[in-house]
Amino acid sequence: MPLTNAQYDQIMHEYEERRALHRQELEERQRYVYENVPGYKDLEDQTATASVTFGKRLLSGERLDRSALRQELAELARQKLLLLTEAGFSSDYLDMGYTCQDCKDTGYVGNEKCHCFKQKIIETLYDKSNLKMLTKTANFKLMSDKYYQGEDLKRFHGAVNAAEDFINNFNSDYQNLFIYGTVGTGKSFLSTCIANELLKKGHSVIYFSSTGLFELLAENSFDYRNKQELRSIYDDLYGCELLIIDDLGTERTNSFVASELFSCLNERDIRKKATIITTNLSLEELQMTYSDRIFSRVTSNYKLLKLSGQDIRKIKKIARKESEDFQ
Template sequence: MTLNNVQYNFIIRTYEEKQDKNRHLLEKRRAYIYEHVDGYKELDDSIASISVEHGKKLLSGDNSALDDLKVIIKNFSESKTNLLVSSGYPSDYLEPVYDCPDCKDTGYIDGQKCHCFRQFEISMLYEQSHISKMLQHENFSNLSYEYYKDDDLVLFTDAVNTCKKFIENFNSIYQNLFFYGTVGSGKSFLSGCVAKELIEKGRSVLYFSSSSFFETLSQLSYGFRNKNGLGEAYDDIYDCDLLIIDDLGAEVVGNYTSSQLFSCLNERHIRHKDTVISTNLSLEELRVRYSDRIFSRITSNYTLCKLSGPDIRIYKKLNRAN
């Protein structure tokens, strides 16, 4: 699914605004340091005048001027850093500021879309703005163990630790998670925790409820006349860093959904792209409702995290009522 011109131009303008914002921040910092750190501005001025002087020497045929200038600038830069640190500022306080250091707020790396651009694109194409609101609540800062007891607590604790390892190893190990168990036991919450952490780390995350996932696949299959556009749309789903399918089994299941689900899981497995699935189904119900090959794919290539306990959403609602 490709961006139209209006969407693309909006994203580009957003990057330009980021660049302007961070440029002004750096200028403000530099002005402050010039005023409050004695000698720093003089060092900057000296570097500028010496650079002009050695530039003239180089134009006059002095081949050693450039090497001499590099040594001088290195010494002055070290003096500036020492002056900043001794005045109580970080050594990189006057380095360029970027929201995304990887692409330096351009949106591209070596002509390819940066992961931050991809996440922006994904959020716009699939109207995932609701995720931002959801993740305000479904994140590790709101994690609580108070709703669990005994075996339920053990299962939830193990699942939390599995999520944290998943996030920690995300860039180095191909892995998938499958949350299953009773209704309201924290499966969607943990999926949200994983999504928030990885989005903040700059990974592209595509989140669907199972119903919207299959509806999107159906629209892609029957709504595209342009084959190139169709391929790009499927690549969004197949190639994003993390795909989350929440509440699998809530959709109407048929031959189409089963075949589409297997195709997606298989393609992401081939590409070594991580996937997180949550469901209220038991493993046996999963096998019966879908197919043996989907069951085999999940049980063979996913870390299974079973959760149990009371419906926390009802528990919270009752507590608020009281």
């Protein structure tokens, strides 16, 4: 599913806006320093004058030693840094800021698309997945064990530890997670927390509800005019660094779904690309619902994390209702 020209232009426009914002912020910091650090602006002017004067002399035909200019500029830079730090500012206070340090907010590293650009493509093409919105409210700091007790609590802590291990070793250790259990026990929330952390680290993540994924594949599989688009979808599904399939089992299961699911899991396993699946199905129901080879692939290639306990969504809903009634 390639970007349209309009989509590409929109992404590049966002990068332009980022750079403009950071330039504005830098200019504001510069003005503040000029007004509050005596002598700093004079050193800035001396730096500019030295470079311009040297250039003019070169153009006039003089033979000059460039090392002398470098030494002069280095000394001026040293004096500026000294003034800045003595005034209580950090040494990088007047450095240009970037949202992405790798591409300097251009979208490219050399001739290659930056990881942040690739993720923007994913977000643009699969905006229905709502991953960007989900990750705004899902992070490990908001995760609480107060809804779990006894064996449920042990399972929760085990799942969180496994999730943190998955994140910390993502670059070096190929893992897949199968998070299953009863309704409302935090499976989707945990998977989104993982996605959030990996996005921060610059990894490409595609998130789909199971229903949304198979509907997308069906729409493009049964229309011969969409062959190129379907190939592009497969490239993204098979090639992204992390694929999350949420709520497996909520889709209308048939031979097409079973075939596509196995192909996806198998291809990603061949490429050693991590996958997270969440489901309300038990392992027995998984085997009954899908083929034996899918069951075998999951139980042999995925770390199985079970969450159980009360329906947290229901508890929170009741608490909100009681709070509203009290007010």
